[in-house]
Amino acid sequence: MALIVQKFGGSSVSDAASVKRVAQRIVDTKNAGNDVVVVVSAMGDTTDELIDLANEIAPDAPAREMDILLTAGERISMALLSMAVNSLGVGAHAFTGQQAGLRTDAHYGKASIVGVVPERIARTIKSGAVAIVAGFQGVNDRNDVTTLGRGGSDTTAVALAAALRADVCEIYTDVDGVFSADPRIVPAARQLPYMTHEETLELAAHGAKVLHLRAVEFARKFNVPVHVRSSFSNKEGTWIVDEKTMKDKALEAPVVAGVAHDRSQGKVTITRVPNVPGMASKIFAIVAGIDGNIDMIVQNTAVAAPDVSNLSFTLPKAEVAAVVEALRSHRGELGFGEIRVAEDIGILSVVGAGMRSHSGISAKLFATLGDLGINADMIATSEIRISVVVDPERLDEAARSVHTAFGLDSESEAVVYGGTGR
Numbered sequence: 001m002a003l004i005v006q007k008f009g010g011s012s013v014s015d016a017a018s019v020k021r022v023a024q025r026i027v028d029t030k031n032a033g034n035d036v037v038v039v040v041s042a043m044g045d046t047t048d049e050l051i052d053l054a055n056e057i058a059p060d061a062p063a064r065e066m067d068i069l070l071t072a073g074e075r076i077s078m079a080l081l082s083m084a085v086n087s088l089g090v091g092a093h094a095f096t097g098q099q100a101g102l103r104t105d106a107h108y109g110k111a112s113i114v115g116v117v118p119e120r121i122a123r124t125i126k127s128g129a130v131a132i133v134a135g136f137q138g139v140n141d142r143n144d145v146t147t148l149g150r151g152g153s154d155t156t157a158v159a160l161a162a163a164l165r166a167d168v169c170e171i172y173t174d175v176d177g178v179f180s181a182d183p184r185i186v187p188a189a190r191q192l193p194y195m196t197h198e199e200t201l202e203l204a205a206h207g208a209k210v211l212h213l214r215a216v217e218f219a220r221k222f223n224v225p226v227h228v229r230s231s232f233s234n235k236e237g238t239w240i241v242d243e244k245t246m247k248d249k250a251l252e253a254p255v256v257a258g259v260a261h262d263r264s265q266g267k268v269t270i271t272r273v274p275n276v277p278g279m280a281s282k283i284f285a286i287v288a289g290i291d292g293n294i295d296m297i298v299q300n301t302a303v304a305a306p307d308v309s310n311l312s313f314t315l316p317k318a319e320v321a322a323v324v325e326a327l328r329s330h331r332g333e334l335g336f337g338e339i340r341v342a343e344d345i346g347i348l349s350v351v352g353a354g355m356r357s358h359s360g361i362s363a364k365l366f367a368t369l370g371d372l373g374i375n376a377d378m379i380a381t382s383e384i385r386i387s388v389v390v391d392p393e394r395l396d397e398a399a400r401s402v403h404t405a406f407g408l409d410s411e412s413e414a415v416v417y418g419g420t421g422r
Contacts, residue, residue, distance in 0.1 A: 002167040003125070004029060007039040007135065007157035011174040012231035013077050014044035022172075022231055023084035026130060030090050035125045037164065039135040039157040040081050042073025047150075063108035067137075067147045071096070074134035074153070082132045091129035095120060097145075100131075101163075102138035102156060104146045107291070111146035112214070113138060113155065116163035125164075133160065154215035162222035169224050171211065172231035175416055177238035181259045181403050182209065183414030185396050188403065190410035192257060194239050196353050199257045202385045205295075206349040207262030216240065233415075243353070255354035256361065256406040261399045262347040263392055265295060266320040267378070269312040270327065272337030275301055279334070283311065286330055292323045296347075296380040296387060308337075312378060314389065317343060345377070346395030349387040350402060356383050368405040374398050 006026065013019050022040075030036045050069055054061050061069075078094040085092035101118045104111035124131040135153025140146050148155050154171060161169035178200070179189040195203075197220035204213040211228065219226045219240060229237035273279055280299070287294060294313050301309040315323060324339055355361050365386055369376060374397075376388040390398055403409060 001033050001035065003035045003037070003164060005037045005039065005157050005161040005164065005166045005169045006172060007153055007170065008041065008081075008172045008231055009153065009174065010041040010044050010046070010077075012172050013040060013081065016080075019043075019077070019080050019084050023081060023088055025172075025231065026081075026085055026092075027088045027090045030130055036130045037121060037125065037160060037166070038081065038130060038132045039153055039160065040074065040077045040132060041135050041153040043077045043080075046073035046076070064144060067108045067111075068145050070147050071134065071137040071145050074136050078132050078134040082130075085130055085132070091127075092132055093124050093129055094132045094134070095124075096134050097137035097156065098139035100133045100160065102159065104138035104140050104148070106140045106142065106144070106146070108144075108146055110149040111138060111140065113148070113159050113218075116159050118160060118163050121160065121164065148214070149212075151209075151212035152214075154212035155218060158215040158218040158222075158224050158226065161224045162218055166224070169219070169226050171215075171226060171228045173228065174230065174232060175414065176230045176233055176235045177228050178203075178208075178211070178240070178258075179414055180257065180408040180410075181399055182207075182261065183416050185261060186259070186400050186403050187413045188400075188409035189414045190408055191235075191414070192238050193236070194241055195257060196243050197240060198243070198384060199351055199353050200240050202349070202351040202382065203258050203260045206347060206351070206385070206387055207260040207264070208258065211240070254352055255358045256350050256352035256408065257354075258351050259399050259403045259406070259408065260349045260351065261395050262349070263344070263395065264316055265314045265345060265347060266317045267312060267314050267342040267345050267389065268320060268324060268327075269310055269340040269342075270336050270338075271310050271340065272308040273299075273311050274335050275307050275309045280311065282330075282334060283327065286326050287315075287323050290319075290322050290326050292319050292326075296378050296389065298378045298380075314345065314347065314378070344392050346390045346392035346398075347387055348390055348395060348398050348402065349385055350406065351385045353384050355385075362386060364405055365402060368402050369398060372398060372401055 082092045082094035103115040121131045135156040177191045181189040183189040226240040296314045378389040380387045
């Protein structure tokens with residue numbers, strides 16, 4: 001007997017027929033002799049519809065009230081799924097994130113889990129019933145409902161799996177596993193049977209949609225086995241494992257495992273920044289003070305004017321306006337020139353644990369972009385990643401060409417059963 005945590009995304013429970021299909025999969029897992037805990041997202045586009053409704057009524061709604069509103073979607077799906085499982089003859093009980101014991105900080109809209117005390121979930125398992133938990137939500141120390149940010153149901157599932165010491169956390173989505181690129185953009189994307197936590201973290205952080213970044217961080221920290229599968233098929237899917245497991249299976253990490261693309265960020269450039277020690281620290285302290293989440297950073301100093309430099313960085317579009325306002329309010333004391341904003345940029349990333357021991361990755365990437373006539377505006381690297389900012393209008397073209405250049409294309413076209421990637 002195994003303890004299995006299963007997470008089902010919105011595309012997997014988009015309508016009544018889908019809910020019934022997922023319920024049957026849960027019942028089959030239970031009848032196979034396993035204990036089962038389920039985490040479920042809001043049905044289909046429910047969260048987007050609630051956001052649109054809120055914007056019609058109050059475009060500047062308080063974040064606390066938005067969290068109360070948005071958690072309603074998962075409450076609906078958890079209740080309906082529990083009803084469906086019960087109707088198939090297996091006992092099931094639905095729980096909100098608060099009832100499931102998920103404690104968070106007070107950052108409404110993007111709260112972080114600070115603790116999990118799943119007492120009621122453990123009692124439900126012991127009774128022989130299936131526990132069905134609303135994903136994406138928790139409660140803070142003020143007893144206010146909070147949300148974990150888009151894709152947060154993944155994090156709920158992995159956090160519960162860690163707290164319950166589950167044997168595996170299965171993430172069910174609308175594709176057959178983790179692919180070498182988004183199959184909606186790169187039809188020749190190849191399904192990957194195994195990926196390391198580190199590779200998955202880099203892909204998740206740079207545009208890949210199958211797994212939420214913090215979910216992978218939880219999995220790595222608490223060594224939770226994660227199995228990404230489709231709720232629309234019975235294919236094996238992708239296992240997310242540590243590097244030791246890869247070695248134990250005699251698997252060599254590919255040079256490039258995947259290509260990610262991202263349109264969710266904007267670029268801020270501060271001109272004529274005094275080129276003195278400590279200036280960058282002051283600038284980024286201001287950004288950190290309003291919870292700005294910076295990704296790439298580039299500083300340019302001209303030979304003709306070595307006493308000043310231009311400082312550019314990327315961050316989520318939703319944070320650009322607040323960051324720019326905060327920086328402009330300190331312009332007098334910092335003494336920079338002006339702030340320029342590019343709200344639409346494209347970020348292309350190649351990721352692979354094998355990049356540590358192979359040369360020529362950068363040369364091939366930039367040669368491919370050069371052949372397309374695509375310029376790299378910013379460049380950032382890690383041990384296993386290279387990211388470049390490119391023209392957003394040509395991002396999809398660049399992703400397909402780079403994917404081909406690194407020999408990642410599959411002979412068959414990837415299947416997307418739903419449409420959201422979760």
